[in-house]
Amino acid sequence: MANLLVAQSGGPTAAINATLVGILQGVQINGGVEKVYGARHGIEGVIKGEFVDFQKFLGDFQGMNALMHTPSSALGTSRFQMPDLGEDESVYEAVIAKFLEYDIRYFIYIGGNDSMDTVSKLSAYCKEKKIKIGIIGAPKTIDNDLCLTDHCPGFGSAAKYIATTISELAYDICSYDIPSVTIVEIMGRDAGWLTATAALARLNGGIGADLIYLCESVFDMDKFIGDIKDKMAQKPSILIAVSEGIKDKEGKYISEKIGTGEVDDFGHVQIVAGAARVLTELVKREIGCKVRAVEPNLMQRAAAHIASKTDIQESVFLGQKAYSVSLQGATGQMVAIQRIQDAPYKVSFIAVPVSAVANHVKQVPLDWISGSGNNVNPKMLTYLKPLIQGQVNVSYEDGIPKYQKIY
Amino acid sequence: MANLLVAQSGGPTAAINATLVGILQGVQINGGVEKVYGARHGIEGVIKGEFVDFQKFLGDFQGMNALMHTPSSALGTSRFQMPDLGEDESVYEAVIAKFLEYDIRYFIYIGGNDSMDTVSKLSAYCKEKKIKIGIIGAPKTIDNDLCLTDHCPGFGSAAKYIATTISELAYDICSYDIPSVTIVEIMGRDAGWLTATAALARLNGGIGADLIYLCESVFDMDKFIGDIKDKMAQKPSILIAVSEGIKDKEGKYISEKIGTGEVDDFGHVQIVAGAARVLTELVKREIGCKVRAVEPNLMQRAAAHIASKTDIQESVFLGQKAYSVSLQGATGQMVAIQRIQDAPYKVSFIAVPVSAVANHVKQVPLDWISGSGNNVNPKMLTYLKPLIQGQVNVSYEDGIPKYQKIY
Numbered sequence: 131m132a133n134l135l136v137a138q139s140g141g142p143t144a145a146i147n148a149t150l151v152g153i154l155q156g157v158q159i160n161g162g163v164e165k166v167y168g169a170r171h172g173i174e175g176v177i178k179g180e181f182v183d184f185q186k187f188l189g190d191f192q193g194m195n196a197l198m199h200t201p202s203s204a205l206g207t208s209r210f211q212m213p214d215l216g217e218d219e220s221v222y223e224a225v226i227a228k229f230l231e232y233d234i235r236y237f238i239y240i241g242g243n244d245s246m247d248t249v250s251k252l253s254a255y256c257k258e259k260k261i262k263i264g265i266i267g268a269p270k271t272i273d274n275d276l277c278l279t280d281h282c283p284g285f286g287s288a289a290k291y292i293a294t295t296i297s298e299l300a301y302d303i304c305s306y307d308i309p310s311v312t313i314v315e316i317m318g319r320d321a322g323w324l325t326a327t328a329a330l331a332r333l334n335g336g337i338g339a340d341l342i343y344l345c346e347s348v349f350d351m352d353k354f355i356g357d358i359k360d361k362m363a364q365k366p367s368i369l370i371a372v373s374e375g376i377k378d379k380e381g382k383y384i385s386e387k388i389g390t391g392e393v394d395d396f397g398h399v400q401i402v403a404g405a406a407r408v409l410t411e412l413v414k415r416e417i418g419c420k421v422r423a424v425e426p427n428l429m430q431r432a433a434a435h436i437a438s439k440t441d442i443q444e445s446v447f448l449g450q451k452a453y454s455v456s457l458q459g460a461t462g463q464m465v466a467i468q469r470i471q472d473a474p475y476k477v478s479f480i481a482v483p484v485s486a487v488a489n490h491v492k493q494v495p496l497d498w499i500s501g502s503g504n505n506v507n508p509k510m511l512t513y514l515k516p517l518i519q520g521q522v523n524v525s526y527e528d529g530i531p532k533y534q535k536i537y
Numbered sequence: 538m539a540n541l542l543v544a545q546s547g548g549p550t551a552a553i554n555a556t557l558v559g560i561l562q563g564v565q566i567n568g569g570v571e572k573v574y575g576a577r578h579g580i581e582g583v584i585k586g587e588f589v590d591f592q593k594f595l596g597d598f599q600g601m602n603a604l605m606h607t608p609s610s611a612l613g614t615s616r617f618q619m620p621d622l623g624e625d626e627s628v629y630e631a632v633i634a635k636f637l638e639y640d641i642r643y644f645i646y647i648g649g650n651d652s653m654d655t656v657s658k659l660s661a662y663c664k665e666k667k668i669k670i671g672i673i674g675a676p677k678t679i680d681n682d683l684c685l686t687d688h689c690p691g692f693g694s695a696a697k698y699i700a701t702t703i704s705e706l707a708y709d710i711c712s713y714d715i716p717s718v719t720i721v722e723i724m725g726r727d728a729g730w731l732t733a734t735a736a737l738a739r740l741n742g743g744i745g746a747d748l749i750y751l752c753e754s755v756f757d758m759d760k761f762i763g764d765i766k767d768k769m770a771q772k773p774s775i776l777i778a779v780s781e782g783i784k785d786k787e788g789k790y791i792s793e794k795i796g797t798g799e800v801d802d803f804g805h806v807q808i809v810a811g812a813a814r815v816l817t818e819l820v821k822r823e824i825g826c827k828v829r830a831v832e833p834n835l836m837q838r839a840a841a842h843i844a845s846k847t848d849i850q851e852s853v854f855l856g857q858k859a860y861s862v863s864l865q866g867a868t869g870q871m872v873a874i875q876r877i878q879d880a881p882y883k884v885s886f887i888a889v890p891v892s893a894v895a896n897h898v899k900q901v902p903l904d905w906i907s908g909s910g911n912n913v914n915p916k917m918l919t920y921l922k923p924l925i926q927g928q929v930n931v932s933y934e935d936g937i938p939k940y941q942k943i944y
Contacts, residue, residue, distance in 0.1 A: 207712045208714070298938075298940075301609040333934075425831075426836070427831045433702075436842055515936070529926045530697075530704055532743070
């Protein structure tokens with residue numbers, strides 16, 4: 131019998147460990163390999179031979195349940211990008227050498243776009259060299275921008291965090307009887323999916339974001355100020371969600387409309403700021419009311435305590451699916467989620483050619499953005515709503531979530 | 538029979554509505570008043586006569602339970618400060634006129650330091666004028682800086698949010714195998730209690746903040762850089778918590794060590810930044826690694842979904858206590874929590890003279906800060922630990938917490 135290797139790559143999410151757990155569950159249920167290894171810090175750990183043996187962890191139900199709900203990448207992650215074969219074959223040789231040294235027959239790589247590129251390149255290399263190693267990708271990204279999958283693991287949990295946070299912020303800011311503008315900057319440089327989830331706060335009759343600007347629409351400063359003035363004619367406190375990647379009509383990031391970040395002397399620093407901070411300065415100048423930038427920053431990808439149960443369950447099942455297609459001899463595939471219907475929500479788990487996923491970005495369709503460009507329409511809400519359903523049973527010890535380390 | 542008036546003031550917390558619910562429960566259980574009113578936006582709403590009648594809400598158990606877990610001030614809040622009597626008696630007369638118009642015999646004001654000042658001044662005025670209205674304060678502040686109470690409602694929930702967030706951030710940043718510094722700026726200009734809760738993340742064997750700087754200690758830039766270098770000799774990713782109010786040895790806020798915030802033209806804005814952003818520029822210059830400022834901002838006071846059950850229960854009981862001492866004829870008092878023992882944690886609810894609370898700030902004792910000034914010691918952990926115990930049963934609808942509006 132041969133062995134299985136798993137690794138994680140790209141930005142952390144609340145669900146990337148759930149997919150790892152799904153893979154381990156797949157091994158427990160189906161057998162088919164002698165040993166399961168995890169490489170630390172993605173492909174870099176593969177090359178260095180930094181392997182974790184999962185033997186003692188298999189069968190540990192409590193540990194697996196805790197790991198399922200633990201944020202970030204338990205194996206460690208990496209930003210490494212696989213060079214093109216023509217550029218540097220030695221990286222490919224180094225990876226394959228480790229695969230052979232550890233008798234790896236199956237490699238599952240959990241990650242985002244760069245990781246799918248690695249899966250695509252490595253699997254093509256193995257095919258060409260007639261090396262019998264199945265290489266499978268399992269998606270994850272809070273950006274939700276991978277093609278050929280209805281949505282990405284990790285996105286639903288980030289969405290639930292954003293929807294909850296926007297709801298709580300709305301309750302906070304509306305408690306004052308004074309004009310104020312609060313601008314929340316949400317992750318997403320090239321796709322506005324996560325920013326769109328700010329609209330979910332309104333779903334249950336609650337209060338939420340008044341204005342939502344995705345990076346798919348051209349951002350116009352004058353229209354922005356006009357939109358705020360219109361809203362302020364109705365109520366004093368305005369809550370706004372913007373994608374970090376909003377751009378003007380020349381394609382320049384709003385976040386770049388600011389000083390250089392250079393430090394001339396410590397008394398006069400120019401801070402490199404994001405889109406929300408740039409816009410607060412604009413609102414201060416043009417409207418003059420109290421204005422505040424809020425950046426959920428790393429919390430939006432790490433807040434496992436408020437993860438979506440739907441997201442975590444799907445992420446586990448995708449891990450199982452990834453192992454299942456590996457056993458069937460597949461390679462160069464990414465496992466994916468296909469939506470069958472919105473309500474009641476039904477999905478199936480499929481495998482798609484990873485080469486058609488790598489290096490493509492799935493943006494928000496423009497007809498899911500409202501005509502005025504400052505909100506999303508019901509198509510978006512129908513799409514998003516199932517993804518944040520259900521709460522996870524995180525274990526607490528001493529009042530704090532009990533998360534799991536594996537090394 | 539006479540009537541009861543309740544109002545809320547100061548910065549929102551996750552527990553201020555729990556105290557409101559406690560007061561309403563007190564009325565339901567004990568009777569003693571004909572009507573219960575709430576004034577919108579604190580004393581400002583009293584003066585304007587913007588009253589909410591709680592009649593239809595009393596007895597609504599589901600509504601009361603939802604309100605108990607709803608963040609921010611359901612009645613609205615205010616920053617209004619009561620002028621000194623010698624300065625402007627007309628404000629006092631306006632308040633008393635409304636009290637008499639609505640036949641208010643009891644007034645309970647839920648708030649922080651400024652609100653206790655209002656309670657102190659108004660109750661003294663009524664005594665002097667022989668007006669028989671009982672005026673009682675109920676504390677709340679995430680800053681935890683009120684005297685004569687072991688701790689303040691709202692603090693435990695903010696502490697649980699910070700402890701959980703620091704834990705999740707620690708998992709996030711340690712997943713990369715590259716040197717990085719992450720600086721989390723926590724609310725508190727004059728007291729570092731909430732910043733100290735960053736240490737709680739380590740309680741359950743988890744990982745947490747490596748360095749903690751409270752505003753009670755002098756902040757030394759050179760020592761700060763030295764502390765980071767020492768920690769980085771042991772591991773690559775460093776997580777740091779700082780109070781927003783850290784100051785240098787001249788007493789100047791670190792957050793002021795930056796440009797003026799003036800806008801000369803839109804291409805060259807100088808952003809007004811907090812302590813964490815100023816320090817990221819310093820770390821970039823002195824160490825040169827990846828560095829990031831994280832600001833939990835309004836989330837730390839609004840994240841009701843991760844409130845402390847202990848905090849919410851105590852806040853409810855303090856509301857009941859406030860009504861109880863009102864019925865007994867007290868005035869010029871603040872209800873407070875007295876700790877009987879740490880483990881098992883026991884408290885009693887008492888009333889203290891509000892004049893001894895108003896305009897004083899309870900800072901962290903210097904001997905609760907470690908000798909090196911970059912952490913807290915076991916005395917602090919013993920104090921903090923009971924305050925974050927237990928999770929609340931927030932109701933969810935459509936995947937989002939279901940919060941309660943009352944008008």
